[in-house]
Structures are given as structure tokens and as C-alpha cells.
Amino acid sequence: MSNTWNKLKKSLSVKFSSQSSSMSLEAARSSEISEKDFRASTPTSSSSGLRLSRANSCSGRSSKRTCAICLGNMKPGQGHAIFTAECSHAFHFNCIASSVKHGNQLCPICRSKWKDIPFQAPTGVIDPQLNGIGRARVAPLDSPLDEFHASLHRQLPQLPLLYAEPHHFSDDEPLLNTPIPDSTSPSLSAHPVPTVRAFPEFPAVPATANRHAFSVLIGVKAPALPDNTRHHDHTPIDLVTVLDVSGSMAGTKLTLLKRAVRFVIRNLGPADRLAIIAFSSTARRIFPLCRMSDTGRDHATTAINSLRSTGGTNIVEGLKKGVRVLEERRERNPVASIIVLSDGKDTYNVSNQNHRQSPHNQASPNSRRVLDYLSLLPSSICPNNSASREEGRIAPFPVHTFGFGLDHDAAAMHAISDASGGTFSFIQSASIIQDAFARCIGGLLSVVAQELRLTVSSIFPGVCIGSIPAGKYSSEILNQGQQGLVEVGDLYADEEKDFLVQVSVPVFSAEECGERVPTTPLLSVECSYKDPLSQEIVQAESKIVEIRRPGVLSSEDNTMSLEVDRQRNRLWVTEGITEAQGMAEKGNLEGAQSILAARRSALLASASAQAGDGLCNWLEAELKEIRDRMASQELYEETGRAYVLSGLSSHSWQRATTRGDSATHTMVFNREGENQNMSGVMGYETPSMVTMVMRSQTINIRAGSPEQAHGLNRSCSLGVPRRG
Structure with missing residues (x-):
């Protein structure tokens, strides 16, 4: 009997070895081994009372080194992780994880039910910096996969990836299919269109005079969001x-x-x-x-x-x-x-070396x-x-x-x-x-117009467009000065964009004057944009800019437009800040301070500043703050550079940015969206921005944040921080 049993073991060992060498691991992973298959390959008893599985797992050394699923070698050091279950039976981790994935939750050998099962985490969950450590985990039986992802993160807090990352990011969730509201609904498509504005530098130019650099302010103002617009209607x-x-x-x-x-x-x-x-x-x-x-x-x-x-x-x-x-x-x-x-x-x-230069170097x-x-x-x-x-x-x-x-x-x-x-x-x-x-x-949540374009056209012989300083917005002059374009792009609710156009004004012939004071039409200003919801191109109402041409100017005719003057001041100050920043980058802080001081003096002497214009007050405060942050090279590199660049970004796009600690007073808007705090600090904030910042600060107060509570209604503007 003993001799017969030894021959049987030897025969089975040779057979298993041959199967192991020919069976691929991938095939083993993809195959689902049924209970009948396990019983056939690992019989529990015989008519003679022999427990073959017991002998195979405990007595025979080869059984401990053979995976009962793929029949491959489980000798340590062969490049395979080994999973040992609570019933003491061991398997290749990949093999048993694949078997469990197909619904097998019993031990393939002894059929005992496990309390914990092996789980193969998605490869996308692994942080590359961990070199794959922690990929093989054991999940509680009957626990949802989402809950296991959470438990996996609790076990390995270094792993931020709870979602697998595909090779191609075409897995975006489908859009919410909502019909475009009709004209009776308080929607963006029912909003009034943006309005075009235009102001000549002076209301009149003598008929016998010509002007080679006459300024005209053109601008566009976006409509406000309706009062009954819900928070998510955008x-x-x-x-x-x-x-x-x-x-x-x-x-x-x-x-x-x-x-x-x-x-x-x-x-x-x-x-x-x-x-x-x-x-x-x-x-x-x-x-x-x-x-x-x-x-x-x-x-x-x-x-x-x-x-x-x-x-x-x-x-x-x-x-x-x-x-x-x-x-x-x-x-x-x-x-x-x-x-x-x-x-x-x-x-x-x-x-990231120190990039400071001496004043003698020309390029940074x-x-x-x-x-x-x-x-x-x-x-x-x-x-x-x-x-x-x-x-x-x-x-x-x-x-x-x-x-x-x-x-x-x-x-x-x-x-x-x-x-x-x-x-x-x-x-x-x-x-x-x-x-x-x-x-x-x-x-971003208040966009009311896209691909907005301003078109300026000469409508009188001899009127020629010379330049349109538009900051970072794309602009060009076409047809030998007969037409100018400014590409504005997206426009937020209540947002304003203003541009100064330099034109030449020709002499007006005295024979054409007649008895009445003649006028010279200078420009036609048109605005087109795409409605963000309907995707239709919309044409706003155009604006005609004209001036009177009297023989002799009156005192009122010599009154400069404050709208033009304040925009000229904004451009003048922005140019000065840009020049000063360039000098500071070269290490010439003395030259930078001199430029800022000169721009401040010119600003204060302007007509709009003398009239108490709020924008001029803000620009003056900005110049002072920049000078303070350029007091030393160390201070400039610490906070000055970032403060200046965030300001230039704001001016270049005429759009709000956060600058420094932003501890300034907020602007107050009336129902028409007009700023009522003209004597205080101003910026490019819109009511939607102010509302969102107020919401943020209110949440922080409720959460018990004392520093935020101190700054409520003070950090909504983009102006200059006021240091105590």
C-alpha cells in the first residue's frame, strides 16, 4: 500500500510540474475555477480513507510551493507576491485576487469562508513616487468598492488618487441638457445687450484748426445680472x-x-x-x-x-x-x-538663481x-x-x-x-x-458675452485713426487708418472696458459753415459678440462720435472730458509702473523710485484728480504702495515684484486681481451697477465678484476665523493694502 501511494504521488508531481510549465499566468487570471474543478484537482478523500489534500498540503513539501490555482511555483524570491489566508493556505496574490474578482469567496482548497479577501487596487491609484508600494491590499468581505477606496486612503494617506487616471481624458461627464430659455425667462439670453460708450476729448475743435492727436474714449459696458437671477443661473x-x-x-x-x-x-x-x-x-x-x-x-x-x-x-x-x-x-x-x-x-x-542685474545692463x-x-x-x-x-x-x-x-x-x-x-x-x-x-x-460664473469685438471706423474725410493702446487685448489698425479693431473676448456681467483712440481731425472749410455751427462726425463704434448660451452672433447698437466746429471756442468748449482724462491717467500710471518695474529688475531702484514720483506728480495735477476722481485716488495710493515695496532690493524681491506684476495684470486686462493682502475698502454699487464710493479705493471688481467675496468671508466668520472676520468688507477690493 505504501509503495502504491509513493508511485501515485510521484506521478501526480510530474503531471503538475508539466502543467505548470505550459500554463500562462494570464490565462489563469482570466479563468474562473469552479468548485467542481477544485474538487477534481484536490480530492478530499478516497475509498481507502486517504486524505489526499491533507497529505498534499501538510506532508508534501511541493504543495507549499505550488499555487493551487495556476499550479505555478510559490518558492520565495520568484517575483510573485504570496497571499496566506486565515485558513493557512497560500496562493499567488495575483491568482487569488483574480479568482475573488470573479466571485469566488471560499478557499479553493479547504472551502472555508474567509472574513477578509484579497483585493487588487487599480494601478491609477498608485502614486508614482511610492514606486507601487501598497498596491496589494486586503479588503473586508462584502464591503462596497467605494468604501474600500476610502479605507485604502485611510491606510495610505500619501495616496491622493481615489480615481483611476486613464490614458485619454475623454471620460468627462455629459453636459446637463437644459433648453435655452426663451425671452420671457430671466436668463442670460434675455439680458440686455452690452452698451457702447464714446466720449471725445473736447466737445469742439475750431473749424480752422486741425488736431493730429485728438483722443476719443470708446468703451463697452456689460449688462447687469437681473435681480431675480438665481445663484446657479449663469x-x-x-x-x-x-x-x-x-x-x-x-x-x-x-x-x-x-x-x-x-x-x-x-x-x-x-x-x-x-x-x-x-x-x-x-x-x-x-x-x-x-x-x-x-x-x-x-x-x-x-x-x-x-x-x-x-x-x-x-x-x-x-x-x-x-x-x-x-x-x-x-x-x-x-x-x-x-x-x-x-x-x-x-x-x-x-x-531659479538670483536674476538681479546692475543698472548698466540693458537686458534682463x-x-x-x-x-x-x-x-x-x-x-x-x-x-x-x-x-x-x-x-x-x-x-x-x-x-x-x-x-x-x-x-x-x-x-x-x-x-x-x-x-x-x-x-x-x-x-x-x-x-x-x-x-x-x-x-x-x-x-467666471457671470460671463454674459463671448468673442466680443469693438470696431472703430472713420466716417469723415481726413479723419484717420492713429493708435489704440489696448493693454494686453489684441488690436490692429486697418485700411490706412480708416478702421480699428479691438478683440475683447469674454465679458463679465457689469464689466467695463475702455480704450483711448487717437485720431486726426482735419480743418473744416469755412465755406461749409453756413449760419449754424457745423459738426464733424469722427467715428462709428460698433460692437459684436457671441451669446454664450445660444451661440448666436449679436450686434449691439452702434455709436457715432462727433464734435462741433465753431469759429471761436467758448469756455465750455475748452472743458476736457473727465472720462478721457481719467483713462489717460490710468494708461500714464501703468506705463510708469512698467518702466519702474523694468528698472527694479536691473537693480536700479533709485531710477524706479524717480519714475514713480514723477508719475504721481503728473497724476495729481490732472483735471480728473483735481475733481476728486476715485480712480485717480486709487492710482495715487497704488504708486505709493509700489514705492514702499521698492524701498530695498530685498523687499522688492520678497513682495514687490509679485505685487507690481499682479497690478500690471489687472490694468492690462482691466480685470480684478488679488494683490498683496488686499485689506482695502470694498466698492458699493447701486441698482444700476454704478460705483457710489467714488471717493474711496477703486478697482475693476464687478458686483458678482464682490458678492462672492462677501459670501466667502461670511462663511469664514461662521467657521470662527478671527482674521477673516476682521477683514470683512475690507478685502473685497483689489487696491492697495493699508498697513497699520
Whole structure:
């Protein structure tokens, strides 16, 4: 009997060895082994009373080294993880995890029911910096997969990826199918169209005189949101947040960043979609582009709460992944934008040495460094990197950058926002991150016009358009000065854009005067835009600019338009700040201070400043603050550069940014959207921005944040911080 049993064991061993060498592991994973199969391959008893499985698992050495599923070798050191169940039977982890995945929850050998089962986590959940550690886990039996993802994160708090990242980001959630409201509904499509404004520098020019540089202010003002508009009744947006979670963000910074993004999540509507990119040494999409329904908000909040700080700072990779989310989405909301926040310099794509120069150097290496940095970015946010002219004409995705703290790369962040059509904000104090985000989305959630264009045409012989300084907006003069174009793009509710047009005014022939005082029509101003909901091109009512041509001017004829003068002051001050910033970059702080002082003197002597204009008061305060931040090279590099660049971003786009600690008084608007606080600090804020910041601060007060409570109604404006 003993001899027969030995022969049987030997025969079975040879057979199993042959099967093991020929069976592939992939085939074993994909096959579902039934209870009958297990009993056939591992018999429990025989007519003679022999327990073959017992002998095979306990007595025979080969059984402990053979996986009962794939029959492969389980000898340690062979490159396979080993799973030992509570019943003491062992298997290749991959084999038993695959078996469990197909519904087998009993031990393949002894048929005992396990309390814990092996689970293979998705590969996308693994942080590349952990080199795959923690992929193999054991999940409680009968627990939902979503709950296990949460438990997995609790076990491994370093892992921010609760959602697998696919190779192609075409997994965006479908848009909310809502019909375009009719004209009787309080919707954006029922809003009044933007209104065109125009003011000549003087109401009259002598008939016998000509002017080679006569200024005309042209502008457009967006309609206000109706009073009965609900919070979520706005043009839907696809928003991608690209967040720095490097090691320097640990502690309070990351806590406040999470709180700020949760505020954004709560204030997005069910038609809005949000995606979240986290970057440190690498970038990863931790949340796909999903609608912010109740479920979407909950899932997005879970993803944000999972963030942990570690590693270096790779802003370029974060931006590339954020752009991919918008480029590869299957469906598109009318508005799309990217928000980027970082507290450090890109440690992977740029040299971060001290770039200060002596006053004798003409070129700044900082500017060359920034140009090299921009060349690394996708053409979707930096059109200059386009391979073809046609591709370069496609409007980029606006990137609104937020430089946080004293160590971020303000020059690079400002350049990214400028190239893409976004804004750059300087968040000096950690306590106002949420307010800064609130101000930004207050505008993004109130878009009432897109692809807005202003067209200026000469309508009188001899009237020629000389120049249109438009900041960062694209402008051009066509037909030998007979026509000018300004591409404004998106317009927020209540937002205003103003541009000075320089024209030549010809002599008016005396024979044409007659008995009445003649007039010279100078320009026709037209405005066209795309309705963001209907996607139809709409033409606003045009405006004609004309002046009187008397033989002799009266005292009223010599009165300059305050609207023109205040815009001239804004351009004059902005040019001075730009020039001063260039000198500061070269280390010539004395020259920078001199320029700022001269611009301040000219500003105070202007007609609008003498009339107590609020914009002039704000510009004067801004000049003083910049001078204070340029008191030393150390102070300039610490906060001055970021403060100046955020201000230039605001002026260039005529759009609100957060600057410094923003501890200034808010503006007050009446029902018509007009500013009533003309004697105080002013900026480019809209009522929607102010409302959103107020909402942010109210939440912080309820949460018991004393520093936010102190700043309520004081940090809503974009002006200059007032230091105690």
C-alpha cells in the first residue's frame, strides 16, 4: 500500500510540474475555477480513507510551493507576491485576487469562508513616487468598492488618487441638457445687450484748426445680472483647478487651500463641471471633469480632502495635464478656464538663481528665462508655441494664476496668465486664499458675452485713426487708418472696458459753415459678440462720435472730458509702473523710485484728480504702495515684484486681481451697477465678484476665523493694502 501511494504521488508531481510549465499566468487570471474543478484537482478523500489534500498540503513539501490555482511555483524570491489566508493556505496574490474578482469567496482548497479577501487596487491609484508600494491590499468581505477606496486612503494617506487616471481624458461627464430659455425667462439670453460708450476729448475743435492727436474714449459696458437671477443661473463653465501639493505646502497652507477649493465646489452649479489636477514632482488628475451635482460635489470634496503634500514643484506638468482635460473632453460647456495655484518655483523646468542685474545692463535675464519657460507650455495656453498660423488663431484657454506666499515665481506665473488671457494674483497672506478664489470665480460664473469685438471706423474725410493702446487685448489698425479693431473676448456681467483712440481731425472749410455751427462726425463704434448660451452672433447698437466746429471756442468748449482724462491717467500710471518695474529688475531702484514720483506728480495735477476722481485716488495710493515695496532690493524681491506684476495684470486686462493682502475698502454699487464710493479705493471688481467675496468671508466668520472676520468688507477690493 505504501509503495502504491509513493508511485501515485510521484506521478501526480510530474503531471503538475508539466502543467505548470505550459500554463500562462494570464490565462489563469482570466479563468474562473469552479468548485467542481477544485474538487477534481484536490480530492478530499478516497475509498481507502486517504486524505489526499491533507497529505498534499501538510506532508508534501511541493504543495507549499505550488499555487493551487495556476499550479505555478510559490518558492520565495520568484517575483510573485504570496497571499496566506486565515485558513493557512497560500496562493499567488495575483491568482487569488483574480479568482475573488470573479466571485469566488471560499478557499479553493479547504472551502472555508474567509472574513477578509484579497483585493487588487487599480494601478491609477498608485502614486508614482511610492514606486507601487501598497498596491496589494486586503479588503473586508462584502464591503462596497467605494468604501474600500476610502479605507485604502485611510491606510495610505500619501495616496491622493481615489480615481483611476486613464490614458485619454475623454471620460468627462455629459453636459446637463437644459433648453435655452426663451425671452420671457430671466436668463442670460434675455439680458440686455452690452452698451457702447464714446466720449471725445473736447466737445469742439475750431473749424480752422486741425488736431493730429485728438483722443476719443470708446468703451463697452456689460449688462447687469437681473435681480431675480438665481445663484446657479449663469453660463455653464468647465473649470480645471491645478493645485500645488509639493512639500512646501504642508500644514496650514494645504489646509487653507483645501478649504478654498471646497468653497469653489459649493458655488458651482449643477451644469458646471470641475476637474482637479494635483502636482508636485509629477502631475496627476485626481478628479475627472464632472458636473457639480450633489453627488459630484461630494465626490470632488472627497478628492480634495485626500490631498497630501510631498515632493518638488513641477508646474509645467500640472499645466500640461490641465490642458489635456480641456482638449480631450468629449463635450464642452460655453466657458472654459484653468486656475493654477503654487507657492514655489518650478524645480524641474527652470533655473531659479538670483536674476538681479546692475543698472548698466540693458537686458534682463529674467525676461529671457521666462520666454524659455513659456516655450515649454502647450499652444492651447501659449499661442506663440503654435506650429501653424491657423492653430495660433485659436483662442487659448485662459489660465488664472495665483502666486502664494513669498517664494513663488511671480515672473513665470504672470507670464503664463498674460500669454493665455488670464490674470495673475498675488496672495501674500494665507488667510485670503479663499477670498482670492472667490473673486476669480465671481467673474467666471457671470460671463454674459463671448468673442466680443469693438470696431472703430472713420466716417469723415481726413479723419484717420492713429493708435489704440489696448493693454494686453489684441488690436490692429486697418485700411490706412480708416478702421480699428479691438478683440475683447469674454465679458463679465457689469464689466467695463475702455480704450483711448487717437485720431486726426482735419480743418473744416469755412465755406461749409453756413449760419449754424457745423459738426464733424469722427467715428462709428460698433460692437459684436457671441451669446454664450445660444451661440448666436449679436450686434449691439452702434455709436457715432462727433464734435462741433465753431469759429471761436467758448469756455465750455475748452472743458476736457473727465472720462478721457481719467483713462489717460490710468494708461500714464501703468506705463510708469512698467518702466519702474523694468528698472527694479536691473537693480536700479533709485531710477524706479524717480519714475514713480514723477508719475504721481503728473497724476495729481490732472483735471480728473483735481475733481476728486476715485480712480485717480486709487492710482495715487497704488504708486505709493509700489514705492514702499521698492524701498530695498530685498523687499522688492520678497513682495514687490509679485505685487507690481499682479497690478500690471489687472490694468492690462482691466480685470480684478488679488494683490498683496488686499485689506482695502470694498466698492458699493447701486441698482444700476454704478460705483457710489467714488471717493474711496477703486478697482475693476464687478458686483458678482464682490458678492462672492462677501459670501466667502461670511462663511469664514461662521467657521470662527478671527482674521477673516476682521477683514470683512475690507478685502473685497483689489487696491492697495493699508498697513497699520
